[in-house]
Amino acid sequence: MDFYTYQYLQNNQNNWQYVHIGVIIILVILFIAFGIRYLKNRWDVKYKDLTIIVGVLCLLIVGIQANDYTNLRNSIKQTGQVTQIVQQVATKLKVKPQRVLINATQLNNTTNLLVKTPKGYFRLLFSEDGTQFVLEKIQLSHPEIKIQED
Template sequence: MTFYTDHYLATHQQLNTMINYVIIMILLLLLLGTLFYYLRHRLQTKYRDLGIIIFLLILIFGGLQMTNMEQSQAQYSQSTRLRPFIRAVARDHHLATHQIVVNSTTLTDGIIVRFNKKDYRVNFSPNGDNYTLTRTHVVDHHVNIQN
């Protein structure tokens, strides 16, 4: 079972988006380089073909980025709602936020919160403005904590 810290939620949620942006920027630089070589050596068509391949790769990664944008925006919205929940649990139980871990990156009913080596199931009210922690026990005690 994987649990996530507040630090992980703050820093690692947009990692896939950043990787896609870096790949697109590298491909754009490669496209500019091949365009330069093509304009310099017009008779050699290998630079034109390489430029077309790189342009198609840019279109593919750009399309992937556009399709993932809505999903990542929704996930980011959920994770930004999860961090105030972690701070509220820490304040209510007189703990630091780094002592609390959750088993989900989205704020949903039924997530498991772990602190003081005990697990609690979270039940939210219908409008989501309050919560109840119920002591629970997990079947798999092997825990992987993502910092």
């Protein structure tokens, strides 16, 4: 079972987005460079073809990025909810949020959230509307825990 630290939840939301932005910037620079090169040498058809290929790749990557952006917004929202839950659990148990580990990075309706603290393991039981929760102390038999930390 994987548990995630508070720091991991805060830091690992946007790492892959920088790679996508870097790829888009490189493709746009190549598109401009091949376009300028083609305009200088109109008789050299290979620059025209390269400009078209890079332009299509730019459109494809931007389309994928737009789709990923909506998914990223949902993911950030859900991860933000998980970090808020960690803060609330820490407040209720009177420990620092950095000492609280949780077994999910995103919330969904079927998630059975478990929390590991210095005071033991707890299960979060949510109300029907999902705005409130109750902490139930549990005992894990044979806990095989991997901690994902930043």
